[in-house]
Amino acid sequence: MAEILDTFFNIEILLRVLPFMLEGLGMTLLLCAITIPIGLAGGLAVAWVWSLKKRYVNWALVVYVDFFRAFPPLVLLIFVYFGLPFVGLDLSPFAAVAIAFLLNASSYYGEIFRAGIESVPHGQWEAARASGLSRFQTMLYVVLPQATRNVLPDLIGNTLEVVKLTTIASVVALGELLHAARLAQSLVYNPTPIVAAALIYLAFLWPAVRLLRHFEHRHLVAR
């Protein structure tokens, strides 16, 4: 027992690496603050363009969404960061992460928003347009609030995935939490930092998962 505690929950080691890991946590939070809004905004843009129902544009949109949902995000980030300089686009690590997540997350968020928008009855559009609201105003004030509410569980679920996906930023030398933990592990020859990282992730994601449960439950009840 003492051996297990010493190996996986070594307090002494934990205290030594904690400042370093908190730096990693800070980077993870910063990455979330960048990638989640970018993904949401991109997804809204995808769904908005979709709602215009231009046939050829929507074909292109299907290709875009399908491609980036199928493409491995890690490879995508590597392509963006290490590939684009060859065509003259030198990107900072943050810019590369932003672009990779824009492409990847907007595809997922876009599909979710699209489903939400389609769940709003057509009569809502008609009432709003008949009263003189523009397409954009109708979307903003009438359709999106209802659409978002209808797909809130999916939005939260996808956001959890985005948070976990920020670990790939370590390949472009952004020392996020898991990267910091692995580095610490290799320095102290002990897996305690990894366990600590896992616990930190849990502490942040667990409440979100509970929230998701709450909304899913409410959703089922509402039906």
Add this chain to the structure above:
Amino acid sequence: MTVAEAIPPVPILELAGLHKSFGSLKVLDGIDLAVRPRELVFVIGPSGSGKSTLLRCCNRLEEPDSGAVIVDGADIMRPGTDLNAVRQKIGMVFQSFNLYPHMTALGNVTLALCKVQGLDREAAELRGRAALAQVGLSDKEASYPNALSGGQQQRVGIARALALGPKIVLFDEPTSALDPELVGSVLAVMRELKAAGMTMVVVSHELAFARAAADRVVFMEGGRIVEQGPPAAIFGNPREARTQAFVSRLSQGHG
């Protein structure tokens, strides 16, 4: 003073040569109709006769294939027409109410006032409350649609149309989705509106209301206007056999 003298001759809404097809189906096949100020025009006809499409072409919620739609003297089919501005003159009331479920009654009524007419919140709410008072729902301004009865929801729908200060209000089967005991409250509001001088076009099957309140009844079938005239003539002594058959069928149905 006869009815004809009381109604000024210049129409508020005029449809000329209106055509509309869905694929190979001709829904409107050459409609000419002029609605004068303060007039209540009641449109009847079998389902699929094009009544609702006719109404929805008046504010271009449905795009006519050809023809003119003249609102308050301007052809709104002309390119460059500011449709959102025109729609401030044309209120519309829907069969299924189409209230915004995430907004209160007052929110429903004031949305377009704020976002289209550019009123500040205070001014919008002042007008919104007046409109809700007009339909007898002052005490419900903070209620969400799902807390209102069907009749109350439809009256909010009417208030939403009235708040914009329209010159004409279009009613698309306003009582068809209501339980029978709730129909009366909506018709009462419409009757008051008529008495206050509002110009109205009503698609409905409420013949008793048409007899009591309509200035003119239009009978449509197959995308055309078959016959029109004062309610007494259309219901009591129709010229066309088709009108007669429809009216007697409908009267029996409503027993």
